[in-house]
Amino acid sequence: MSEQSNVYNQSLEQNQANFVALSPLSFLERTAKIYPNRTATVYGEVSRNWSETYQRCCQLASALGKRGIGRGDTVSIIAPNLPEHFESHFGVPMSGAVLNSINTRLDSEAVAFVLQHAETKVLITEREFSGVVKKALKMIGKKILVIDIDDPTYEGGELVGDMTYEAFLSEGDASFTGLKPENEWDAITLNYTSGTTGDPKGVVYHHRGAYLNAVSNIVSWDMGQHPVYLWTLPMFHCNGWCFPWTIAAAAGTSVSLRHVRADMIFDQIKTQQVNHFCGAPIVLNMLNSAPEEMKAGIDHQVKVMVAGAAPPASVIQGMEELGFKVTHVYGLTETYGPSVLCAWHEEWDQYDEEKKARLKSRQGVRAPMLDGLMVADPDTLEPVPQDGETIGEIFMQGNLVMKGYLKNPSTTDEAFKGGWFHSGDLAVWHADGYIEIKDRSKDVIISGGENISSIEIEDVLYRHPKIQDAAVVARPDEKWGETPCAFITTSEGETVTEQEIIDFCRENMAHFKTPKRVVVGDLPKTSTGKIQKFLLRNKAKDLK
Incomplete structure (x- = not known):
C-alpha cells in the first residue's frame, strides 16, 4: 500500500490545532500563569x-x-x-x-x-x-x-x-x-x-532538543514539582545542562550563587532548603573535605547530579555518607549536557556502600529522551562485545544531539559520520547494557604497547586518605614510549611523599600501570571544575 493510499494519511494533516513546535519557552509561560506567586529566583536579598x-x-x-x-x-x-x-x-x-x-x-x-x-x-x-x-x-x-x-x-x-x-x-x-x-x-x-x-x-x-533535555532532566532525576535548585554548575556550561528550562518546567526555584565555595553551598542548602544541585566530581570532593561543623544541620534530602569527568567511586561514597543522594550522568556540550545516566536498580540497595558507589560511578544507559547509545569500533561502528573489557568509542544518536558546529561543515560531517555522533570518549560495555568510560581517546596512555586508562589510576589515587584531587597523564619515556605521571593535591594539612604514593599504587594495581612520577601541588581547573590535563601534559614533558 502506498503512502498516499494509507487511510491514516488522508485528511489528517498537521494544523495549528494539533501541532506546535516544541520549545522550552512554553515552560516559562505556563508556570507564570499557573504559579505566578511562587518564588522563581533568589539571589541574596533579591527574590522574584x-x-x-x-x-x-x-x-x-x-x-x-x-x-x-x-x-x-x-x-x-x-x-x-x-x-x-x-x-x-x-x-x-x-x-x-x-x-x-x-x-x-x-x-x-x-x-x-x-x-x-x-x-x-x-x-x-x-x-x-x-x-x-x-x-x-x-x-x-x-x-x-x-x-x-x-x-x-x-x-x-x-x-x-x-x-x-x-x-x-x-x-x-x-x-x-x-x-x-x-x-x-x-x-x-x-x-x-x-x-x-x-x-x-x-x-x-x-x-526541540532543549525542550526534550529539560524534560529528560526531570524524569532522570525524579525532580517532581517545585524543586529548589542551587546553581553550583555554571549557566554557561551547556546552558547549565538545560536546567534553566528544567526549573521553569517544574515550577521550581532558581537559587543563584556567584562563586562556588563549600561554606556558601552548605549555607544555601540550609537557609533556602535547596534539594537539588549539580557539579563536577571536584566540587563534590570539595564538599566531602569541608569541616564537619560546616556540614552539620542539614535535615532534608539533597539530590546531587554529578558529571563533567568520570567520578571516582570514593567521591560518590563520601557524598552518600553525608546523606546526599548522588545521580551520575554523562554527556558532552554536543549532547545538551546530560544524555546518559546511571539509572539505579532497587536490588542494588542490598550491596555494601563501596560496591554501590562503584556501580554509581559507571556512566550508565541512555537518558529518557536519547534514542541511541552504543560502544563501538570508531572506524567500523561495529558494536563491541558487552563484556566489560573490550574498549570502544561512545556513540549517541537522536534528539539530544546538537544541530552541528556553527560555520564548520567539515567538522560537523566528521562528527556525524555513519549516522552517529562520535563522542571521542572510550568506554567498555557491561553485560547489563551500562557503559563505563575508561578514557578520552587523547588521554589513553600507551606504555610498552599496552593501553593504560588514566581514569583507572586516578580511581586508585582517590582512595588514598590524604589525596583530595588527582589527575594522571602520559609522560614521554625513551624505553616505554609513555608512562603514567600523576599530579595530586593533598587534603588540607596533609603531606605525602612521591614514593609513598607510588608504593600505594603498586599495592593496589598492576605494577606496569603505576605512575613513575608523582607531582604534588595545585591542579589547573576550568570554571566547571574539570582538571585541565592538556596543561599537565606540558608539565609532564618538562619534568627532569
Whole structure:
C-alpha cells in the first residue's frame, strides 16, 4: 500500500490545532500563569516570583526587538550565575535571537574569537569580567551594543557598557509575549567547546532538543514539582545542562550563587532548603573535605547530579555518607549536557556502600529522551562485545544531539559520520547494557604497547586518605614510549611523599600501570571544575 493510499494519511494533516513546535519557552509561560506567586529566583536579598520573572523576560525580548535584534541574530552573555543570566535563557530566544553564553574563564583573545565567530550583535556582561571584556571589545574591530549587569553586592570591576541591564529592560514592553520559533529545529543557543586543541567550536542547540533535555532532566532525576535548585554548575556550561528550562518546567526555584565555595553551598542548602544541585566530581570532593561543623544541620534530602569527568567511586561514597543522594550522568556540550545516566536498580540497595558507589560511578544507559547509545569500533561502528573489557568509542544518536558546529561543515560531517555522533570518549560495555568510560581517546596512555586508562589510576589515587584531587597523564619515556605521571593535591594539612604514593599504587594495581612520577601541588581547573590535563601534559614533558 502506498503512502498516499494509507487511510491514516488522508485528511489528517498537521494544523495549528494539533501541532506546535516544541520549545522550552512554553515552560516559562505556563508556570507564570499557573504559579505566578511562587518564588522563581533568589539571589541574596533579591527574590522574584514567576509572574515577575516572566514579565522581565518579556521586557528583555521586547527591548531587543526594538533595537532590531531578531531571528538569526546572536546575543552573547558573559556573567556569573545571576538572575539576569537565568532570565537571558528565556528573554533572548523570546526575541527570536540565539543566546550565546560565554565561558567566564576565557581570556580576552578567546572571548574576542567567540564574539567574532558568533557574529554577536549584543553583549550582556558584568563588572567582574570588565577587564577581559574591555580588551576583547577592542580586538573585534566593530561596535556592538554592550549591556552591564550591575550587581550591587559585588565590589570591584567597572561598568563598560552602553547602559545597565535594568535600564535596558525599561525600554521593553511588559505586555510583549515573545516570538515562538517558526520551526522547532530553529537554533535556540550557541555554546563553544573549550578549544584545548585549537579554536573552540560553536555547538548549535535547537528548540526541540532543549525542550526534550529539560524534560529528560526531570524524569532522570525524579525532580517532581517545585524543586529548589542551587546553581553550583555554571549557566554557561551547556546552558547549565538545560536546567534553566528544567526549573521553569517544574515550577521550581532558581537559587543563584556567584562563586562556588563549600561554606556558601552548605549555607544555601540550609537557609533556602535547596534539594537539588549539580557539579563536577571536584566540587563534590570539595564538599566531602569541608569541616564537619560546616556540614552539620542539614535535615532534608539533597539530590546531587554529578558529571563533567568520570567520578571516582570514593567521591560518590563520601557524598552518600553525608546523606546526599548522588545521580551520575554523562554527556558532552554536543549532547545538551546530560544524555546518559546511571539509572539505579532497587536490588542494588542490598550491596555494601563501596560496591554501590562503584556501580554509581559507571556512566550508565541512555537518558529518557536519547534514542541511541552504543560502544563501538570508531572506524567500523561495529558494536563491541558487552563484556566489560573490550574498549570502544561512545556513540549517541537522536534528539539530544546538537544541530552541528556553527560555520564548520567539515567538522560537523566528521562528527556525524555513519549516522552517529562520535563522542571521542572510550568506554567498555557491561553485560547489563551500562557503559563505563575508561578514557578520552587523547588521554589513553600507551606504555610498552599496552593501553593504560588514566581514569583507572586516578580511581586508585582517590582512595588514598590524604589525596583530595588527582589527575594522571602520559609522560614521554625513551624505553616505554609513555608512562603514567600523576599530579595530586593533598587534603588540607596533609603531606605525602612521591614514593609513598607510588608504593600505594603498586599495592593496589598492576605494577606496569603505576605512575613513575608523582607531582604534588595545585591542579589547573576550568570554571566547571574539570582538571585541565592538556596543561599537565606540558608539565609532564618538562619534568627532569
